[in-house]
Amino acid sequence: KNPPLFQLEHVLKICSKVQPASKGEAVVYWMRMEDLRIHDNRAFSLASAQAVKDNAPLLVLFVLSPQDYIAHDRSARRIDFTLRNLRVMKDTLAKQHIPLYTITHSPRTTLPDRVLSVLAEWKASHLFANIEYEVDELRRDIKVCELANQSGQVQCTFVHDKCVINPGKVTTKENKAYAVYSPFLRAWLPHITDKPDPLACAPDPKPNDLSIHKLAIYSGLFDSSVPAFVEGFELKLEDAEQMRTCWKEGEDVAHAMLSRFLHTRSRASQMGAVDPLTEGVKEPQKEQSKNSRVVKYKDERDRVNADTTSRLSPYLAAGIISGRACIRATMELSNAKKVDASRDTGIGRWVQEIAWRDFYVHVLAHFPRVSMGRPYQEKFSNVQWETNEEHLQAWKDGRTGVPIVDAGMRQANKMGWMHNRVRMIVAMYLVKDLMIDWRLGEKYFMEILIDGDLASNNGGWQWSASTGVDPVPYFRIFNPYIQSHKADPTGEYIRYFVPELAKVKGKGENFILRCTDVLTATCQRCMNHLQRLPKSLDILHLS
Ligand code: FAD
Helix, strand or coil: CCCHHHHHHHHHHHHHHCCCCCCCCEEEEEECCCCCCCCCCHHHHHHHHHHHHHCCCEEEEEEECHHHHHHCCCCHHHHHHHHHHHHHHHHHHHHCCCCEEEEECCCHHHHHHHHHHHHHHCCEEEEEEECCCCHHHHHHHHHHHHHHHHHCCCEEEEECCCCCCCCCCCECCCCCECCCHHHHHHHHHHHHHCCCCCCCCCCCCCCCCCCHHHHHHHHHHHHCCCCCCCCCCCCCHHHHHHHHHHCCCCHHHHHHHHHHHHHCECCECCCCCCCHHHHHHHCCCCCCCCCEHHHHHHHHCCCCCECCCCCCHHHHHCCCCCHHHHHHHHHHHCCCCCCCCCCCCHHHHHHHHHHHHHHHHHHHHHCHHHHHCCCCCHHHCCCCCECCHHHHHHHHHCCCCCHHHHHHHHHHHHHCCCCHHHHHHHHHHHHHHCCECHHHHHHHHHHHCCCCCHHHHHHHHHHHHCCCCCCCCCCCCCCHHHHHHHHCCCCHHHHHHCHHHCCCCCCCCCEEEEECCHHHHHCHHHHHHHHCCCCCCEEEEEC
């Protein structure tokens, strides 16, 4: 009845009235896994302003919590990406005399006490953080606030930062949360003109210059280093290299990626890693023309045989760039005062995707049951799913025999990322063809994706399984072959990720790859899909 977000907001109101008993010697910003950036970071910015006001040093705390990572099925890739970004940030902040200090803590039940004891050790009077919307994290923050209030030493300020429009703001006339995207979008848009401006860029934190003499006692924090790995989440060397090639760390990379999307054209056959830093620089002119990826996004976004989308999700999920920065950039590009969110333009369509991201966070905040393994639509709680381990494993490995599904899963296994259309295809294949529980797919995605994000992942899975908010109707089942034909008309994507099929060519472009193996042979539904294909398509049967 009262989701944890609103319980936290209630506790925070009390916090704001509690003044620390004595003036502390430091202000702490607690950086979380979803706000790995310095620029346009609300909590960091507020913490800095407080530090300047108090003439106290600003210190940054990061807590690695392996038990939380296990509970959220976090991928080792995401943890490694976090550590890589923390290292870049630690160096950048050190130049501004701001220390970033990392602790590793287990069990998670005692994490609030540990944070409070660190604050006491640092004689901190203020703690700032951005809100995380997962239920466990909200409950943890409530506990932190309560302990801080009891101590009378620390004032907590936790603010919304993840979304363009904060959860709780976009509601129906009856003050209820939206559970359907289109009306959500219509109600979301007008908030962009609210005062204070929700798109306003939070000022950068100020260097610790004023209080440099006070920093001596914190020198140990500067000397500390970010751990090389978190136990239980070590990446194999080869995989670590692959992730480093595909997804470079740092805010500069995220902004280069955004610029690449807004100003340069997509490349056919660019399926694997991209290097925005060198690639972006190589293309000298800003191509605000008809051909940039964002302009073409309306028509090309569902094409998987080229890099037609922004590939910003790992950076957005980790908060290396904010959704607000993305929207501001689209406004600058079109020199517009108003946000374009129409279906008729590439920019508008892309802004709508950022709104989907907001939508799923709002859903998580209002209906926390979705993050606790329960379907949004309770009537689907008792579906009896198939439990075929062999099928599940074949799906995970990309060995189902359905080329587009296998290509997608192999892309995810290799790159830690998959195109949205293919995510929908593989998800629906698992749930509606193999009839395997969507939660197993959701879990596997979290374990392998570098952009694993509870809200978007859960939203995407429940959409595909028809159990969520605004889902595809349960009787609508993607035909993976028709989807394949539309998304990868030349079969190039499939050939790239399924090397067994690399040499297969159709008569023209109008062909569909089909390979027969155990799964397709046993799956009657797949045969049905094949029988439903238009006659004009040339089907290649392979074994
Ligand atoms: P673009 O097309 O360039 O879109 C820009 C940004 O908008 C994305 O980076 C993302 O932040 C947001 N976005 C786009 N589509 C969606 C969407 N359908 N739902 C929510 N946000 C969206 N996204 C994740 O970030 N993490 C996940 O763990 C995740 N799991 C998914 C699981 C399933 C089953 C499905 C169907 C979708 C999932 N998505 C997830 C959403 C979407 O597939 C990815 O965000 C998108 O493919 C990322 O590529 P991009 O950055 O090039 O996107």
